[in-house]
Amino acid sequence: MTPARWVPLDGSPAAIESFTRALEGALNGGTPVLPATTDSGPLGDAGGAALVIATSGSTGRPRHVLLSAAALRASAQATAARLGGPGRWLLALPAEHVAGAQVIVRSLLAGHPPAVLDLRPGFRPDAFAAAVAQLPAGRRYTSLVPTQLARILDDGGAGLDALRSFDAVLIGGAALPAPLRAQAGAAGVRVVTTYGMSETAGGCVYDGTPLDGVTVELEGGRIVLGGPTLADGYLGLPEETATVFRDGRFRTSDLGRMVDGRLEVLGRLDDVIVTGGEKVAPAAVEAVLTAQPGIRAACVVGVPDAEWGQVVAAALVVAPGADPAAAVAAVQASLGRAGVPRRVRTVAGIPQRGIGKPDRAAVAALFHPSR
Template sequence: MTPTVAVRVDGSPERVAALGSALADALDGGPAVLPLGPDAPEPDVAAGPGTAVVIATSGSTGEPKLVGLSAAAIRASAAATAARLGGPARWLLALPAEHVAGINVIARALLAGAPPVVQDLHAGFRPDDFAAACAELGDGRRYTSLVPTQLLRVLDGDGPALDALRGFDAVLVGGAALEAGLRARAVEAGARIVTTYGMSETCGGCVYDGVPLDGVVVDLDPDGRVLLGGPTLAGGYLGRPDETAAAFADGRFRTGDLGRWADGRLEILGRADDVIITGGEKIAPAAVERVLAAQPGVRATCVVGVPDPEWGQAVAAVVVRDGTDGGWAEPLRAAVRAELGRAAVPRRMLEVAEIPVRGIGKPDRSAVTQLVTRGGDDLHSSG
């Protein structure tokens, strides 16, 4: 077994530098590195031969697992990313370093010849700090990686942060679905947006703007489940042989996501576990979210299924809006009805100030379900 060095990070440049040093050693054949957040428990774990990085999954369903990534997978991911984006560049790290997207930024920067410039996240993501960190990148090509919530804050902040965003040759956006309206707004503002899809088990993003990176294989099983393969694939879950065998088979990782091909690009329809069955009809929350997010005044939305005595489950949505006008719910329902049919119309809708998130920025659907369930007077129910 390979020894594992745990490095605790807290968002500060100093701790990221320590992680970067350990990662460089691991990529050269040294002990595997396990990045941990400030409050995460430290597991007693030894990695398998060839493992360079151990990453805890975000735990979207069940207990987080420990994923073992080889140096070869990390190098393949970095090389494929550079090839797709137009060559090596300086990187800005604006993500938590304990997540796979953060460790990837560090690895890509190191393999391109220089450590990343690090935005201090000790007190959270702030647009002004983003702008200040960008000023340290110097001349030449520059890349960064953000989650949709960060992108929204930069756009809302305008001023120096937005100017800094425009200066990147590519802004990777992943960790959660990027709504079409937010992407359009960013592109209109002059940002070069690249959406990414992937997970810890695939060494992070391996499909860019719906197109697999060089060497990455994407298949769909008969149920529409997305299967991913290629040189960026993880070796499996540490200490969980049964789950490894179930998820990794025939050179493919069986994701929890449903997808389809549209005009030669992979379109993610949402997680299989999130599908809502209402009155016998199957509804993909992501499809409803896309319709809602495209409506005027809607800044963000999240759709979930909640128990319903008549329908089994009811479609419910929380919405972040621009305006203060009344009567907003029915036009949104009408848009969903026109595009997806009556079964997909949210029977319950709640306006919120922001969508609850977890981990690196994924919508917290459990928290959203609780919000809708206890929405009280703010809940707009349809008859």
């Protein structure tokens, strides 16, 4: 029996240094490690895993993903090959999430630990710039979520100058609105969008194209991934493991389609809204809304309705002077009547969970009659 060793994390550079040493040992055949902010207690046999990542997904039910050293190495090596070679990394994400842990793995395989942004005060563009200043010259990479990217772009100054110095800025954790990507490109930031999850050792599809060795298939619209980066399964959940990990492939909970040979992610299957018998993918509505002038962010959910079963509802972050009604009208022109938000609320920011993922349950609660 090989239980994982808990490595406590608090966002500090000292805690990251301790985790980096433990992870390096695990990659070389040592004790599996579980990075987390709180002790999960005894976990049972981690088998041949090197890293155990705790993830609740959208259901809130704890699961522990088992990632082997081989899967972690395959992901890191494929990333280096796609980006043009190994480089020095800045860790600006929580290391208890797979995206943060993989920054450390990539750094270790490149031969040096990452520079670390202290996240205890929260993410600040000025602190980001100071952390980047500690990186030696040469190829530079970092990984951010869209919210972090938006804050740096809005702040400008030293943070934006620092961001421009990276050879690639991986953006994942949530969908990147097209206007935000365009803004980043116009500012000289080299953005690469990533799609993946803990079960695939992090991002495995970059800018819609799978990394070397990774396969992407669609089964009834469901995205199915394969290749050497797949996890071994879930600790202590053999039935769930057998359901989603089959024949060397992982059946995601995401809906997608291929557009000009590239994968376009349309959101989670269980987020699909059925209104009046028609299915609406929230991501498609969000894409139209955020493409309109002055709509800085959008989160679309289905809320119960006595007549239609569900109706489309949208929470919008709106710039001063922008017209939400015009944005809603654009949805009908692009997607038809079924996709039009029947209920709209403007908010200061989209509620989030994890590292930058929209909290759709919290957004749906905004439309509860008592609110």
